[in-house]
Amino acid sequence: xxxxxxxxxxxxxxxxxxxxxxxxxxxxxxxxxxxxxxxxxxxxxxxxxxxxxxxxxxxxxxxxxxxxxxxxxxxxxxxxxxxxxxxxxxxxxxxxxxxxxxxxxxxxxxxxxxxxxxxxxxxxxxxxxxxxxxxxxxxxxxxxxxxxxxxxxxxxxxxxxxxxxxxxxxxxxxxxxxxxxxxxxxxxxxxxxxxxxxxxxxxxxxxxxxxxxxxxxxxxxxxxxxxxxxxxxxxxxxxxxxxxxxxxxxxxxxxxxxxxxxxxxxxxxxxxxxxxxxxxxxxxxxxxxxxxx
Amino acid sequence: xxxxxxxxxxxxxxxxxxxxxxxxxxxxxxxxxxxxxxxxxxxxxxxxxxxxxxxxxxxxxxxxxxxxxxxxxxxxxxxxxxxxxxxxxxxxxxxxxxxxxxxxxxxxxxxxxxxxxxxxxxxxxxxxxxxxxxxxxxxxxxxxxxxxxxxxxxxxxxxxxx
Numbered sequence: 001x002x003x004x005x006x007x008x009x010x011x012x013x014x015x016x017x018x019x020x021x022x023x024x025x026x027x028x029x030x031x032x033x034x035x036x037x038x039x040x041x042x043x044x045x046x047x048x049x050x051x052x053x054x055x056x057x058x059x060x061x062x063x064x065x066x067x068x069x070x071x072x073x074x075x076x077x078x079x080x081x082x083x084x085x086x087x088x089x090x091x092x093x094x095x096x097x098x099x100x101x102x103x104x105x106x107x108x109x110x111x112x113x114x115x116x117x118x119x120x121x122x123x124x125x126x127x128x129x130x131x132x133x134x135x136x137x138x139x140x141x142x143x144x145x146x147x148x149x150x151x152x153x154x155x156x157x158x159x160x161x162x163x164x165x166x167x168x169x170x171x172x173x174x175x176x177x178x179x180x181x182x183x184x185x186x187x188x189x190x191x192x193x194x195x196x197x198x199x200x201x202x203x204x205x206x207x208x209x210x211x212x213x214x215x216x217x218x219x220x221x222x223x224x225x226x227x228x229x230x231x232x233x234x235x236x237x238x239x240x241x242x243x244x245x246x247x248x249x250x251x252x253x254x255x256x257x258x259x260x261x262x263x264x265x266x267x268x269x270x271x272x273x274x275x276x277x278x279x280x281x282x283x284x285x286x287x288x289x290x291x292x293x
Numbered sequence: 294x295x296x297x298x299x300x301x302x303x304x305x306x307x308x309x310x311x312x313x314x315x316x317x318x319x320x321x322x323x324x325x326x327x328x329x330x331x332x333x334x335x336x337x338x339x340x341x342x343x344x345x346x347x348x349x350x351x352x353x354x355x356x357x358x359x360x361x362x363x364x365x366x367x368x369x370x371x372x373x374x375x376x377x378x379x380x381x382x383x384x385x386x387x388x389x390x391x392x393x394x395x396x397x398x399x400x401x402x403x404x405x406x407x408x409x410x411x412x413x414x415x416x417x418x419x420x421x422x423x424x425x426x427x428x429x430x431x432x433x434x435x436x437x438x439x440x441x442x443x444x445x446x447x448x449x450x451x452x453x454x455x
Contacts, residue, residue: 001332001333001334002312002314002317002333003312003314003355004312005310005311005312006311006312007311008294008311008355008357008358030358033353033354033355033358034335034350034353037314037334037335037352037353037354037355038334038335038353040312041314041333041334041352042334050311050355052358054358078347102338102423102424103347103348103405103421103424104338104341104347104348104349104350104402104424105335105349105350105353105424107344107347107348107349108344108349108350108353108354189423190420190423191423191424
């Protein structure tokens, strides 16, 4: 279990990293390496050159950018986990991060790396898709913003071109008075890949009626999926039996993945249950908060 | 490729291939064999070391990436040769080990946990060591060891994580 030989380069800027990628089709970006290194150890990945972006200060910021929290590509998951601004502005991300691997992988793994890797069972891509966030990509032909819905194409496959790097991930920051969130998943062991994961963020008005809702499922689907039912809940209080019915109706029709771990029928059933529980838990989390002035 | 590693307070320059993991460099170049080689793909936790105080998998990092960090291995915990750290002593006393293969990783994980939270709940201890696999399934006594260490730290003058 040793990686094949490669060259290691540590560029001094994102521009230099992009030039290195453009010049060599067998070059790959490494940030935290918590997925890429095991893939290399198993020889499922054999890059000829690793371009290490993990120390680029220009990619190491968490900042408010208009309506979003922008997280630079080199920001480690453990840093976001402890970040008060991210916790306040994107409660769903804060709920999801403890589910990502273990503390020992989160202190190296990056938020951007998890998104660029696009594992269908990964938590952070599910948060980005559920909230309808986006990524900023930069390549030799310039920069572009890609919406989460257009970014995840298939398992481990994204819209990034070979010479593009993910510069930052942008998570919408909700400004509503009462926002609650919940993240749930089923896996074989703590920290393992999710068979099914569900994410929900809900905003309520002072009367407890839903004013905004985002709900998504991952693990069960080929790409992390924001459910259209998200738009069905605003306008009234969220109530269990109606919520379950609405979610079951949509999930009955979505394309479910299969592998050796869990059958499609199980994944569909578990998706309906987890999505319902996540939505109700997010509602209760919002109800527990005093309306902000 | 040359890289300077700072391990347990000492900085040494070694010459390794880029593909050499931090784990292999520690064991083969620096002869620090306390970090154990298990799965070599980030699942088992036997190779846990501390990077700037936080637990990490030494198999999921290449040695050439590790310059500039303060690395701590199990060899760096005891205050002097022939002695044990408070946490190591608690593992001995409760017999928080069977074959011992996972023990260095468990002790370092406990060390980082107790530094961040000197009085963790049982649930938090279980969550922390869920990152480390014990194939003897001796988890009961490992949890006991960390609880004992936390109680002793609370009663000691030394402060956390010594």
